[in-house]
Amino acid sequence: MDIRIENLTKKYGGQRAVDRISFEVRTGEIVGFLGPNGAGKTTTMRMITGFIAPTEGNIYIGGKLLEDHADEIKRHIGYLPENNPLYPDMPVIDYLEYVAGLQGIPKEEVFPRIIEMIRITGLNPEKHKKIGELSKGFRQRVGLAQAMIHDPDILIMDEPTSGLDPNQIVEIRKLIRELGRHKTVILSTHILPEVEATCDRILIINRGKIVADGTSGLLRKQASGAEILRVRIEDGEPNTIFKALQKLDSTSQVGFVDGKKDRFEIQCHPGTSAAREVFRLCVEQQWMLTEMIPFETKLEDIFRKLTTN
Amino acid sequence: MTKREFGSFFDSLIAYVMLILFLGISGFFTWLFGTDVFLIGQASLGAFFSIAYWTLFFFIPALTMRLLAEEIRSGTIELLLTRAVTDRQVIIGKFLSTLLLIMVALAFTVPYVITIGSIGNLDVGAVICGYLGLILMSGAYISIGMWASSITRNQIVAYLTALFIGIFFHLFFGMLASGFRGFTGRLFHSLSMREHFDSISRGVLDSGDLVYFLSLIVLGLFLSEVSLARRNLQV
Numbered sequence: 001m002d003i004r005i006e007n008l009t010k011k012y013g014g015q016r017a018v019d020r021i022s023f024e025v026r027t028g029e030i031v032g033f034l035g036p037n038g039a040g041k042t043t044t045m046r047m048i049t050g051f052i053a054p055t056e057g058n059i060y061i062g063g064k065l066l067e068d069h070a071d072e073i074k075r076h077i078g079y080l081p082e083n084n085p086l087y088p089d090m091p092v093i094d095y096l097e098y099v100a101g102l103q104g105i106p107k108e109e110v111f112p113r114i115i116e117m118i119r120i121t122g123l124n125p126e127k128h129k130k131i132g133e134l135s136k137g138f139r140q141r142v143g144l145a146q147a148m149i150h151d152p153d154i155l156i157m158d159e160p161t162s163g164l165d166p167n168q169i170v171e172i173r174k175l176i177r178e179l180g181r182h183k184t185v186i187l188s189t190h191i192l193p194e195v196e197a198t199c200d201r202i203l204i205i206n207r208g209k210i211v212a213d214g215t216s217g218l219l220r221k222q223a224s225g226a227e228i229l230r231v232r233i234e235d236g237e238p239n240t241i242f243k244a245l246q247k248l249d250s251t252s253q254v255g256f257v258d259g260k261k262d263r264f265e266i267q268c269h270p271g272t273s274a275a276r277e278v279f280r281l282c283v284e285q286q287w288m289l290t291e292m293i294p295f296e297t298k299l300e301d302i303f304r305k306l307t308t309n
Numbered sequence: 310m311t312k313r314e315f316g317s318f319f320d321s322l323i324a325y326v327m328l329i330l331f332l333g334i335s336g337f338f339t340w341l342f343g344t345d346v347f348l349i350g351q352a353s354l355g356a357f358f359s360i361a362y363w364t365l366f367f368f369i370p371a372l373t374m375r376l377l378a379e380e381i382r383s384g385t386i387e388l389l390l391t392r393a394v395t396d397r398q399v400i401i402g403k404f405l406s407t408l409l410l411i412m413v414a415l416a417f418t419v420p421y422v423i424t425i426g427s428i429g430n431l432d433v434g435a436v437i438c439g440y441l442g443l444i445l446m447s448g449a450y451i452s453i454g455m456w457a458s459s460i461t462r463n464q465i466v467a468y469l470t471a472l473f474i475g476i477f478f479h480l481f482f483g484m485l486a487s488g489f490r491g492f493t494g495r496l497f498h499s500l501s502m503r504e505h506f507d508s509i510s511r512g513v514l515d516s517g518d519l520v521y522f523l524s525l526i527v528l529g530l531f532l533s534e535v536s537l538a539r540r541n542l543q544v
Binding site: 046049050051052071074075077079081082083085086087099102103104146150 | 383384385387388389390391392393394395540
């Protein structure tokens, strides 16, 4: 099932929490919402899940308008809200059974589904405990299990890995990756490596607006535009090397790195690469080229550039 | 939905505490203390009904206070309302489960009826009507309590709000009715829970009483649904 969003707006009082955003998510795509706290990620997700109604704009899920087919569409959505709210007094299995009932799973399929979910999320050692007795990592798994129990076509997860330890984070990401092969997944996070590790596409949201949309590679290219090389050249007079590098056709700027005499940072003209020229120069001058690293713009830098004014 | 809510009363021990307290208090006053059955010297459950009338009044808000307030506070309401159920189903499910618990509590008092019935000649019709009156009254208070629970995330606020609204129906309208004449008097008279409850528990099943209880129930549930839908306007 695909999701299409048109001019979605949500106002709280006079403030626009979400401001006329439009985007599409195709079936089998994992999309990450990235943005600072309060950017409108959670509000957007709440509107897609039908928890709150938009002030303006339309949400189409599987080609159907959400507000007209809410009951039918809700069956196809699995939702893991922020902070993973659960009933601490309920035992894990009872809770999953209850959720299965609410989602309209036929009686005879309920237990096979619960067993399947416990297997997938690795809840087996803790399945008889009350939810309140579980550690945070296991609670998060219960949250995932409840979101997936009715085998939804769409999974919406608000900060799925918050509060987990590094091992659990890796596991959950792997799980999301696997799920994403067949399902449409939207997740939100403010952890940058997370979107890179799990998502096919990134939407950066700031102040209720989408400020960037694309794969992490594409975003990088857009943000920097020009390649940056870090090189280390030995056996030469630093100032001579510096000047020689500046004279190359493809370099626009050269600087020393960390005040060291033999390391240089070369910024190339957009669309060109200075790597070959640097190599030839060194061969001609009999300098020793010991390092050459193409330097990527970090996603952090893009994020900061787009979300701070 | 109803099943899980009913189960959750037992999961969190609320049901046990409530059952024991209700049976303890109503039993104590019915059999042992004050104007109990032996003092009256009649085979009548009047004493029990007037005790239950008050104990339920205090207990029901304690049961209803967490119904929605707790879900709003913990955020589970977000999960609940994004499931394949409507707001109305949620409200009705919670209402029915609480009513079911009250009915279980009342069912445990059936031995009282049997005991008294074995002592003397019991007006069976009046007893059945008395129970029906208690159930209808419980429904009305659950419905009020549900609304009180839907407007706040704080259970204490929900409890006190329900009690505050309830006391008007339970006591004040009756008191006001005796202080006014004419239309105002009749108005308060007809709003008083006591009037309607007494009239039913005397064994007279009047359509006016039924309308009174049912309209309180429907109004409370409707307002609860409205206040859930209010999340769309602001948060």
